Amino acid sequence: MSMFHATQQKVLNQYLAELQGDINVSFEFFPPRSDGMEKILWETINKLSTLNPIFVSVTYSANSGTRNYTDKITKEIKKRTGLIVAPHLTCINETPQALQMIAQEYWNNGIHNIVALRGDKIKKNHQSSMYAADLVCLLKKIGNFDISVAAYPEVHPEAKNAQSDLINLKKKIDAGASRAITQFFFDVEQYLRFRDLCVSVGINTEIIPGILPIFDFRQLQHFVTFTKVKIPDWMYVIFHGLDHDVDTQKMLGTFVAIDMIRILIKEGVRNFHFYTLNRSDLTYAICHTLGTKNKNA
Template identity: 60%
Template sequence: MNTFTHAQHHHSLNQYISGLAEGINVSFEFFPPKSAEMEETLWQSIFRLSTLNPKFVSVTYGANSGARDRTHDIIKAIKQKTGLIAAPHLTCIDATKAQLADIAKDYWSNGIKHIVALRGDIPAGQPNPQIYAADLVTLLKEVADFDISVAAYPEVHPEAKSAQADLDNLKRKIDAGANRAITQFFFDIEKFLRFRDKCVANGIHAEIIPGILPVSNLSQLERFATMTNVHVPNWLTKMFTGIDDDIETRKFVGASVAMDMVKVLSREGVRDFHFYTLNRAEMSFALCHTLGVKP
């Protein structure tokens, strides 16, 4: 009986997904490459995923000037080469308000009007920044009417004093003018759904977009999860046990997990998904295909 019910559940989900395509929006995150080989992989991924007409693509941002320059250059190149809405990450780390305003003005004058506003990771040994993400949102809105995304944490930011303090901070960012929040990656769907409900209960009515990380490398995932306070469930660890040297099976397992997640989230009313691509197109492309998003 349980097996039959489980099969019925999957059949129901698949039927539901098959009629969804027109209502689904996707976006993709990339990071600046550090070598010529990585740059080639990045552009292959950007061009392939651009065929899915994403709502926007974002590019992460480092704390030093060299990494910043790479982000600026890639963002402008994406817009020029693909016509996509390209959204740079912008952080408060190691920058004055005047410098941030200048960067924002340069983006706006180059037609870059969507920014992902973040506090940013504080490098070891550096003092706390002068301003935080909510202040950055205010600053950006003073420069121009940017479309602004901010970060949200279904499992609570590692540095937050409490879950409520974290929600209060998210509300400050939305109240300052942010248009939407994109979550840290997660694997516990119930935690995301409870978080979404808590946002509404706390007067946060902006869209909360789930961040989806297609996984194919468990050790890499565990490293990311440790840094970000994300719980890696035992069932996920078990799925990757014994296949360390089998790349293709790891990709299949990771894609299967993420596909189940997007199917259930779609059933729960989620229409926008943000994929952390790690600069590789294959798994994100397959996931979008499952959602019915096709070239």
């Protein structure tokens, strides 16, 4: 390491030390479909809950038909841990009447946080009658939900262009969303440009970066086939030849995420949302390294 970079690192480490306890995290989980997966999920939740997340979210996909699983896990997390839980709610295959019933049940059960999404298309040419902005409006009529919506620094895969995608995000915010959480990304500059564009069109709510810790680079390459997320060339270089070396992939994945977050912190970001894939090891290591406050410490 050159003297210049060593000095930079020292300054950055000092800056991070000063931010101890000033970084907030949230975590995404998905509903388990087997007893073994459920055991892993609860081990993950118990481990990550010690980091005092500001909320956790539970996914739902119309493609997998897991609404009952989502509801069950959401209620169990709230009951067992007392954490604020935000279930994903999609509108692409639901009627307004059905959505009102689901939302009312959540509200009546003390679940007042929602991640509002249009949802994935089951059929390629499916034409949705409702979009996320419509869902936000519907939720606000039921109760004063705290609503998170999705944002796409590298543009939604189905958007006509970046401008139309940005306009759609503004509609969701104007409808009453409290914040946006981004799709995972690896180009920090792209996120920062996107955040500036949001401000330029009057989006003043927080744009929380979504962080995906890498523990399986081949799996990551599969994920990006149905998103517009770009994997930088340098990542292909550092993960080359490591398909069967899980430990090294985890180590590199941790370093990649920490470096991204360090830059984002310098740019004023304080809240981070982790796509955990129901695994605690990398996310916990990253948050611990960054000084996230541990209630058991």
